[in-house]
Amino acid sequence: MGALQKIPTFLTVCALVMIFACLKRHTRCARLTLWAVGWTLVFIHFAAQLLEPGAGPADPFLLAIDGGALQAAAIVFLVSVSAVVEERARRTLLLLALAVPSVTYAVLNAYDVRWRWPYVLCLAGCFGAAAGFSFWVKRGFSLYLAAVTLLCSLAGAWAIQAALKGSFHEGTVVLLGIGFALPGVFICRHYWNASPAVLTISGGFSCWGAVFPSLWLIARYAPHMSLPGALWETPKLFVALGMILAVVEDKSEAIAGMQRQAEALNRQLERFSAITSRLLSGAAPDAICPDVAAAITEVSSFRAAVILIESPEGMLRIAGSSGLSPECLRMLEERTPEWTASHIRGLCARGRRIGKMSFVVAPDAQPSNGTGSMALAGRETEGKPSACRESGTQLLIPLNSAAGTCLGSITLTAGCEVSAIAAEELAHIESLAGDLAVAVELKSLHTQLVWSEKLAAMGQLVAGVAHELNNPLTAIMGFGELMSDAITSARTQDQLKRLLNETRRMKRITDNLLRFSRQSSRDISVARLAPVVQEVVTLCEYYTRKSKVSVEVEISPDLPLLAINEDEIKQVLLNLFNNSCDALQEVAESRQIRIRAYQAGARAVIQVEDTGPGFSNLGRALDPFYTTKPVGKGTGLGLSVCYGIAKRRGGDLRIENVAPHGGRVTLELPVVETLPQALLVASAHA
Incomplete structure (x- = not known):
């Protein structure tokens, strides 16, 4: 084929190189990168052929570039459709294992080296590395792998036998024929679908691989047969067309996948x-x-x-x-x-x-x-999944x-x-x-709003009832005390004493109702927590000692003053302490009450915790008149009153159960740090 006849094929391959270079810029894919490299090597092969003289001996250097580039292109195309193309380490290892001996063979042949053993070593190294790598990757026997290995081994043995006899052209035919034919087999094996791209690539590579043994057979048995040179270049064009179709199909599939994803997101x-x-x-x-x-x-x-x-x-x-x-x-x-x-x-x-x-x-x-x-x-439970x-x-x-x-x-x-x-x-x-x-x-806030409205309505109701009851109760208590002084009978005095005790209990209930419904003022008032806690513990000391209740108090020494009246904090702590004492009556062992106080930001946190059975209903424990105590033991207003006091003073009150058993009430109150210290101390002791 003359130089002018090679120019159209050369320009076509040059256009293919530019096409694949542009495609590679827009798609990050190892397979597409190898295709671009392979066509670049084919372009170098044709460029070297274009520079070779039309008559006379060819330059060995140009022949080495011609044969080496074509052999390297075959290896690159082979690896591009292999099973390890997306694994960088294995891909690189396979490229080196196949390209080094096969390209070396082409260079030795170009320089017309007549030593036999370098050719034999190159052929044995190439086919041995290919067989060993295949079995290492597959890690097992398969009929497909055995068939491919057998055919390649027979072709390799024929080439080695020819090399031992001093004929090296057979090795070139085998390396190029197998190098371009196997990609057609691999792409059907690893990427099979009945698409035009796969069929075109597979058929093109198969024909491309068949070109070299066909030329060898014609040169050997029909040297005078003349065929147009463009016929032998046609398989390359089919391979290139199939590769471009494969890229287009991949892009179309990617676009379709994006559309499906967009539809799914819309749904x-x-x-x-x-x-x-x-x-x-x-x-x-x-x-x-x-x-x-x-x-x-x-x-x-x-x-x-x-x-x-x-x-x-x-x-x-x-x-x-x-x-x-x-x-x-x-x-x-x-x-x-x-x-x-x-x-x-x-x-x-x-x-x-x-x-x-x-x-x-x-x-x-x-x-x-x-x-x-x-x-x-x-998780696994008791040894069973x-x-x-x-x-x-x-x-x-x-x-x-x-x-x-x-x-x-x-x-x-x-x-x-x-x-x-x-x-x-x-x-x-x-x-x-x-x-x-x-x-x-919002549901939680709505529940709290309903509860607040219920409390407000309850407060208005009980305020009037308690006020009306206070007057007759006061009269009953007064006349009862006068009667106790005038009566000398021990039995009657005992009955009258019980009557007065129940009347006082009724008076405490009405006082709690009034305190619960009363709106306190926002005047400045402060209290020190430690003395109040000590007073509460002292008041209940007889009960705790009698019931063998251990009381542990842990108050931060640098706790600031609290923005609350001393009477209010005393009432809250006494209610909480009494509730804990009542809860511990149901506990046979480890009766303990722990009072802990510390500062958290602009608030003081006071926790009263006991080792009792805990709250039976956390959702209703703060409701007015809700109690789990026996009849006559409690009114159900203690925690409600404490909660109301905490809210009025800008604080909060929370209840929770602790593991393994017990209840905890957490009271948060604002601390006072902005007033002068002298004024705070005076207010605390006023």
Whole structure:
């Protein structure tokens, strides 16, 4: 083929190199990179041919570049459609193992080296490395691998036999023929689908590989046969066309995948927007949570979802679930009453944050109290695997209020790795979780508002009743005391004494009712906590010593003055202390009351904790007239009065149960630090 006849093919390959270079800039793919490198080597091969003289002996250097570039292109194309193309280390190892001996063979042949053993070593090294690498990667026997190895071994043995006889052209035919034919087999094996791209590439490589033995056979057995040179270049064009079609198909598939993903996200938005509309319209979160869980599993890649909401008692409960087996749901329902919002915060602290407010937790993550896994995958129990063990990634999305209070959580299971979770999908679920948290908080605020209105109405009612009862009670007490002085009968005096005691108890009840309903002024008043606590403990010393109750007081020495009347804080502490003493009557051992006080920011925190049975109903313990004490023992106003005093003074009062048993009341009151110290001391002792 003359120089002018080679120019069209040269320009065509040059255009292909530019096309693949442009495609590589827009697509990060190891296969496409190797294709661009392979066509660059083919271009170098044609450039060297174009520079070779039309007559006379050829320059060995140009022949080495010609044959070496073509052989290297065959190896690059072979690796580009192999099973290790996306593994950088193995890909590099395979390239070196095949390219070094095969290119060396081509260079030796170009310089017409007549020693036999370098050729034999190159052939043995190339085919041996290929066979060893194949069995190392596959790690097992397969009919396909055995057939390919057998054919390559037979071809290699024929080339080695020829090299031992001093004929080296057969080795070049075998290396180039197998190097360009095997990619056609590999692409059908590893990327098979009946698409035009795969069929074109496979057929093109097969024909390209067949060119070299065909030329050898014609030169050997029909040297006078003349065929057009363009015929032998046609397979290259088919391969290039197939590769371009493959890139176009990949792009089309990627675009179709993006469209499907966009449609899925739109369905998510529509479904979640409908749920958000129901939440904003005032629907109860308990009625919507099952729909939220179902929507997450139906329109997202997460296969299981559980929504936990904090109950009025401070414990978590399952408000909605989807994608769980009945056995797994039953186990979660058994464990949920042992969990609180603090366990969610603990798991979030130990988890790894992804997205805006999601945390990756281990499937067997344990709360701090060891009450069992809070993830959807259970842990092994008593040596047996959990019935609801799930594989995949576990995500925890806390339901936080605007103030940062944890109200519950959404726990999700994804059947993929963390890196495969779509960020847009997770963002939509996080947004839905935020809306659900707002709805739960609004429900809680509504409950508190109803309770406050009930208290206000109750206060107005009892104020009038208590005021009307005070006058006759005062008269009864006065006349009773006068009668006790005039009566000498011991039996009658004893009965009259009981009458007066009950009258005084009625008077205390009416005083509590009036104090509960009275609006106190906001005048400046301060109190020191330590003397008040000591006075309360002293007042109850007889009972605590008689009942063998251990009292532990721990007050921070630098605690500032409290912004509350001394009588009010004394009343609150006395009520709390008496409640703890009454609770300890049901305990046979380890009767202990602990009073602890410290400063937290602009507030003083006072905790009264006992080792009794705890609160039986946390949701109603602060309600007026609610009591679990025997008839005649309590009025049910103690905690309500304490709560009212704390709120009037800008503080708060919370109740909770502690493990393994016991109750804790936490009183928060503002501290006074801005007034002059002399004035504070004077006010405290006024």
